[in-house]
Amino acid sequence: MRHIARMSDATKPVLSADPAAMAARAREVIRLNVEALQALETSLDDSLGRACDIVLSRPGYVVVTGMGKSGHIGGKIAATLASTGTNAFFVHPAEMSHGDLGMLRKDVTLLAISNSGESRELRDPLIFCQREGIPVIGITQRPNSFLGRSSAVCLTLPQVAEACPNGLAPTTSTLMTLAMGDALAMVLMDRRGFTAEDFGLHHPGGKLGMSLQSVRDWMGDRPPAPATVPLTATFAEVVSGITEGRKGAVAVLNGDGTLAGIVTDGDVRRAFTRGELTGLTAADVMSPRPKVIGPDARMSDAIDLMTQNKIATLLVVEDDRPAAIVHIAELMQAGYVG
Numbered sequence: 001m002r003h004i005a006r007m008s009d010a011t012k013p014v015l016s017a018d019p020a021a022m023a024a025r026a027r028e029v030i031r032l033n034v035e036a037l038q039a040l041e042t043s044l045d046d047s048l049g050r051a052c053d054i055v056l057s058r059p060g061y062v063v064v065t066g067m068g069k070s071g072h073i074g075g076k077i078a079a080t081l082a083s084t085g086t087n088a089f090f091v092h093p094a095e096m097s098h099g100d101l102g103m104l105r106k107d108v109t110l111l112a113i114s115n116s117g118e119s120r121e122l123r124d125p126l127i128f129c130q131r132e133g134i135p136v137i138g139i140t141q142r143p144n145s146f147l148g149r150s151s152a153v154c155l156t157l158p159q160v161a162e163a164c165p166n167g168l169a170p171t172t173s174t175l176m177t178l179a180m181g182d183a184l185a186m187v188l189m190d191r192r193g194f195t196a197e198d199f200g201l202h203h204p205g206g207k208l209g210m211s212l213q214s215v216r217d218w219m220g221d222r223p224p225a226p227a228t229v230p231l232t233a234t235f236a237e238v239v240s241g242i243t244e245g246r247k248g249a250v251a252v253l254n255g256d257g258t259l260a261g262i263v264t265d266g267d268v269r270r271a272f273t274r275g276e277l278t279g280l281t282a283a284d285v286m287s288p289r290p291k292v293i294g295p296d297a298r299m300s301d302a303i304d305l306m307t308q309n310k311i312a313t314l315l316v317v318e319d320d321r322p323a324a325i326v327h328i329a330e331l332m333q334a335g336y337v338g
Contacts, residue, residue, distance in 0.1 A: 065093045117141070
């Protein structure tokens with residue numbers, strides 16, 4: 001029950017400033033949203049599958065549109081579709097009436113959102129789609145509305161009261177719309193067989209996207225050759241190789257050019273602490289079984305390998321030969337790790 005305090009007979013009830021009362025009201029709003037999502041889950045039928053069939057059968061984009069809060073939700077749905085394998089973008093319905101109807105080519109699908117289904121800004125694009133034979137997928141609470149009647153498939157939201165005490169501000173309705181859009185995007189993603197690698201290609205920025213990239217992506221087309229020395233290299237030559245390579249390590253090669261081991265800054269320091277350096281070779285100070293990774297592995301795997309083994313350098317090996325050296329400082333600078 002909400003705690004209400006009346007200022008006077010002429011004013012409407014207002015929520016008490018008591019923290020407990022405000023927390024109770026907030027929990028009530030959350031509960032109403034949860035109940036709305038449960039109602040949506042229960043009411044969902046095969047219309048979503050039919051909507052997916054339409055999208056998958058069309059070679060063009062999914063054009064998402066909606067007015068007001070529905071438009072804000074539509075923008076997010078379009079972004080989710082685009083990032084998960086379904087080409088999509090958002091167009092404001094009012095702009096369509098002033099020239100942007102040209103974006104509705106005959107091969108597109110229109111995803112139109114309106115809780116009431118009667119937003120007058122949607123009428124022009126809906127009439128245009130009817131005339132041009134462009135299928136419409138509608139999301140609305142009223143399947144008998146103009147939007148519902150104009151839709152090839154109507155994704156109907158259940159009749160649930162808004163959490164707004166006046167029943168006006170879109171709350172539960174926008175949450176259900178967002179959930180319906182996410183459901184559509186995820187089912188389409190599954191139908192397309194969209195993989196984590198595909199997701200990474202669409203998200204090259206940020207830690208998530210970078211971790212899904214391959215080591216080869218990180219290396220680039222022409223990665224600088226890693227510093228190398230033969231097994232017989234002197235200790236001085238090893239130190240010189242590490243210094244010139246600027247990666248804190250040097251790869252040690254067998255006579256046929258395959259990887260024999262690695263010498264890191266830490267190996268050099270340990271050799272100094274042991275004392276006598278005269279006559280030492282790369283074979284004497286190297287780690288013969290270094291941690292390595294292939295160029296087609298994910299960057300997330302490389303990061304896990306380095307953090308779990310507490311190493312600062314990682315060799316990228318292809319055909320038993322070192323192709324690059326990854327250093328933790330580079331990954332931190334590039335934003336791969338925090």
